[in-house]
Amino acid sequence: MNRRHLLQTLSGAAxxxxxxxxxxxxxxxxxxxxxxxLDWRVAxxxxxxxxxxxPMRRVSGRSPQGLAGSLYRNGPGKFHRPGGSVDxxxxxxxxxxxxxxxxxEASVAARFIDTxxxxxDIAANAxxxxxxxxxxxxxxxxENNDDxxxxxISVMPVGGEIWALWEAGSPIALDAxxxxxxxxxxxxxxxxxxxxxxxxxxxxxxxxWSLGLxxxxxxxxxxxxxxxxxxxxxxxxxxxxxxxxFTATDRHLILILQPWIQDRQTLxxxxxxxxxxxxGTQVLVLDKADLGKRRIYExxxxxxxxxxxxxxxxxxxxxxxxxxxxDASFATAxxxxxxxxxxxxxxxxxxxxxxxxxDGRASLEATGVSAEFPRADGRFAGHxxxxxxxxxxxxxxxxxxxxxxxxxxxxxxQDTFSFGTGHLVExxxxxxxxxxxxxxxxxxxxxxxxxxxxxxxxxxxxxGQVAAGPLVTWRMDRALPxxxxxxxxxx
Amino acid sequence: MxxxxxxxxxxxxxxxxxxxxxxxxAPAFAADETGxxxxxxxxxxxxxxAVMLSLACSEAAYGDKAPAAGQAMIPVSGDxxxxxxxxxxxxxxCAIKAFHDVNGDGKMGANPFGIPTEPFAFSNNAHGAMGxxxxxxASFEVKAGDNAQTIDID
Numbered sequence: 001m002n003r004r005h006l007l008q009t010l011s012g013a014a015x016x017x018x019x020x021x022x023x024x025x026x027x028x029x030x031x032x033x034x035x036x037x038l039d040w041r042v043a044x045x046x047x048x049x050x051x052x053x054x055p056m057r058r059v060s061g062r063s064p065q066g067l068a069g070s071l072y073r074n075g076p077g078k079f080h081r082p083g084g085s086v087d088x089x090x091x092x093x094x095x096x097x098x099x100x101x102x103x104x105e106a107s108v109a110a111r112f113i114d115t116x117x118x119x120x121d122i123a124a125n126a127x128x129x130x131x132x133x134x135x136x137x138x139x140x141x142x143e144n145n146d147d148x149x150x151x152x153i154s155v156m157p158v159g160g161e162i163w164a165l166w167e168a169g170s171p172i173a174l175d176a177x178x179x180x181x182x183x184x185x186x187x188x189x190x191x192x193x194x195x196x197x198x199x200x201x202x203x204x205x206x207x208x209w210s211l212g213l214x215x216x217x218x219x220x221x222x223x224x225x226x227x228x229x230x231x232x233x234x235x236x237x238x239x240x241x242x243x244x245x246f247t248a249t250d251r252h253l254i255l256i257l258q259p260w261i262q263d264r265q266t267l268x269x270x271x272x273x274x275x276x277x278x279x280g281t282q283v284l285v286l287d288k289a290d291l292g293k294r295r296i297y298e299x300x301x302x303x304x305x306x307x308x309x310x311x312x313x314x315x316x317x318x319x320x321x322x323x324x325x326x327d328a329s330f331a332t333a334x335x336x337x338x339x340x341x342x343x344x345x346x347x348x349x350x351x352x353x354x355x356x357x358x359d360g361r362a363s364l365e366a367t368g369v370s371a372e373f374p375r376a377d378g379r380f381a382g383h384x385x386x387x388x389x390x391x392x393x394x395x396x397x398x399x400x401x402x403x404x405x406x407x408x409x410x411x412x413x414q415d416t417f418s419f420g421t422g423h424l425v426e427x428x429x430x431x432x433x434x435x436x437x438x439x440x441x442x443x444x445x446x447x448x449x450x451x452x453x454x455x456x457x458x459x460x461x462x463x464g465q466v467a468a469g470p471l472v473t474w475r476m477d478r479a480l481p482x483x484x485x486x487x488x489x490x491x
Numbered sequence: 492m493x494x495x496x497x498x499x500x501x502x503x504x505x506x507x508x509x510x511x512x513x514x515x516x517a518p519a520f521a522a523d524e525t526g527x528x529x530x531x532x533x534x535x536x537x538x539x540x541a542v543m544l545s546l547a548c549s550e551a552a553y554g555d556k557a558p559a560a561g562q563a564m565i566p567v568s569g570d571x572x573x574x575x576x577x578x579x580x581x582x583x584x585c586a587i588k589a590f591h592d593v594n595g596d597g598k599m600g601a602n603p604f605g606i607p608t609e610p611f612a613f614s615n616n617a618h619g620a621m622g623x624x625x626x627x628x629a630s631f632e633v634k635a636g637d638n639a640q641t642i643d644i645d
Contacts, residue, residue: 130620140620144606193606214604234603267621 040398041341043424043449043482047077047095051110056099056458056474063104063472064443066434067460069490070176071099071445072162073426074155075483077112079339083126088133088270089335093118094152094164094172096179097483099447099458106458106474111179113151113164113172120147130267133336144193145169146184153198154485158208158227162487165198167244168213168269176489187221187229194219194232198485199245201253201309204379209248209288211255215262216240220253220291233291238282242273242328247310247320250382251289254310254320254356257282259301260328275327277301283356285318297362303328304349308374308388309381316358321388321409323349323371324364338399348372348394351407369414370394372401373427373485377439377463386410387440389428389463393418400424400482404446406466415466423448423457429486430463440464443471445488449479456480526580526633530587532565532573532612534643537593541566542573542644544589548633550626553586560585567591586629587614591644612644
C-alpha cells in the first residue's frame, strides 16, 4: 500500500465515521431538491403561533355553486423546541385548521389545541412528554393517558362542537367557531382518560362507534349522533395488535388485528410493538347488537393504518378496503426520519379489497394502486358503495402523495389527478352537493403543500371528474405543516 | 400511547389498605431531637371524601418494601383546611404519596384500564412519568423541630 492510497483509505474511514448514512442521504436529497427548487421539508416545518382567520387568494378556477361550509383538519403542527424536539412526526402538537368557504371565497385559521402535553412542553422549553415515537425526558409529567394526549390525528364534528382526536386518550372538545379548547371530553366519570381512537365510524344519520385499545383489551364506545354516550363495553381481543382504525357495516364492527404486536411495556409506544408476520392478520367481526357474538377470520400478514367503510353483500360476504403495506416500517422508521429531514424511499401502501365470506374464508384482492387516506361518501357508510376516494402517487424520493383519485370498484377504473412532485397532497374529504343523493354527487376538498410556492393550497374537485383537475384553487401566503385527517361541516 | 398499567399499584398500593388515623407510637426520642411535619393540601376541586396519605421515611418504604412511617386520612368538607401533622419523626429524608378519595369509598378509583380516576400527588409537588414520582424528586429533609410540606392535589 503506498502512502497516497493509505491517506485515501484513512480519509474515507474518517468521512464514514462522520457522515452517517442518514446524513449523507439528507445531503443528497437536499441537493436534488435544491436543483428542482423544491424541498418537501417545508411541509413538515413548525407553525410557531396560532394563525388568525386569514383570507386565501384564489389562484385558479371558480368556487362551485353550492359549496359552502367549514373543512376542519387536524395534524401535528409543532415539532421543535429549543431544549429538545419530537423524534416522530406523530408526536407534534395537535393543530386544528379551519378552511371556511362562503360566497365563493375561502379563508383559513389554525389554532393549537391546548393540551396538558403542550403546556408541559412549553414550560420545559423542550419536548419532554413521551409519545408514539418520542421518549420521555426529564420534566415529563404523565399521570394518565391524557397528560400525553397530543390531540393531533383527526377531528370529529359532533353536538355543535368539534372533537380533536388522538388514539390513546380522550377526545378534546374545541369550539367550532374560534377553535379554542374547551377541554377533555369525559364520556362518563368512571371512564375518564380511557382511550378513544381517531377513526370513529358514523352510521349515516345515526350512532357513532369507536374503540379504545389497551393491549389485548378494548373498550367499544357507542355514542348518539349528538355525542352522548349510549354504551361502553369491554371486550377481549385475540391479539394485542396495534389498532389505529377499524371498520363497520350497518350491523358489524370489524377489527383488523395486524401482527404488529405489543409484547412489552416500554416507551416510546411504538417501541412496545414487535412485527411478527408468522402470526398473520386476524380479523375480528363483532355483532353491534350483541358484542359477545364474534367471528375470527385469518389473512396473511400485512400492516395498515386505514380502512374504508365496510358493507355486507346479499350472500353474507363482508367487504371493505384498506391501504396495505408489507410491514410497519413507516411507523417505526420513516415517521421518525422525516423529522430529521430524511426520507428513505419505501413502497406505497396499496389499495386492497378484503372479503370475509360466510364459509369462514377470507381473501385479499390488491389493485396495485398506490393509495392512502381512504375515504368514501359518508351517506353510504356501512352500506354497499361503489367508490373509494384516496390520496395516490407515492413511492419516490419524497414522502406522502402527489395526487388524488377515486377508485370504482365496479369497473376497476381510476379517476386520478396528479399535481406532480411539486405538491404534497393531503387527504381528500367528500362534500355532498346540496339536494343531491347519488354516490359521489358533490366535491372533493383537499389541501396540498405547493413546494415551489412554499404555500398551502386548498383545491375543490368535482368528485365525479377528478382527472379534469381542480375546479378552484385557493392559496395561503405560507405553508402549514401537512395535516392528517379532516371533516366537513356544511353551512 | 400506552395505558399506565402499573401506575395504580406502584403509586398507591399502600394507601388502599385500610387506614387508621396517622398517629405514630410515642416517640422514642426526646422532643427536641425529633421532627414534626405538618402537611397541607391545596387545590382540591371536590370538597368531599378524604385525602389519604402515606409518609415514607426511606426509599424502601416509598417503594412499599418497608413499613410506612405514618399514614393519615384527612376528611374533606366545606372550607376546612386539609392539613395533618405527624410528630415524633426521626430526622432524615421522607416522602409523601397521597390521593384524594373523592367518593369516600376508601380506595383509589381507576378506570377499566387501571388508570387512576381520583387525584393523586407527591411531596415537593413532584410528578411521575408513567409511574409514581421518583424518590429523588419527592423526598425532602425532615429536621428536628417543625417542618412543613404543602402539596397541590387535583
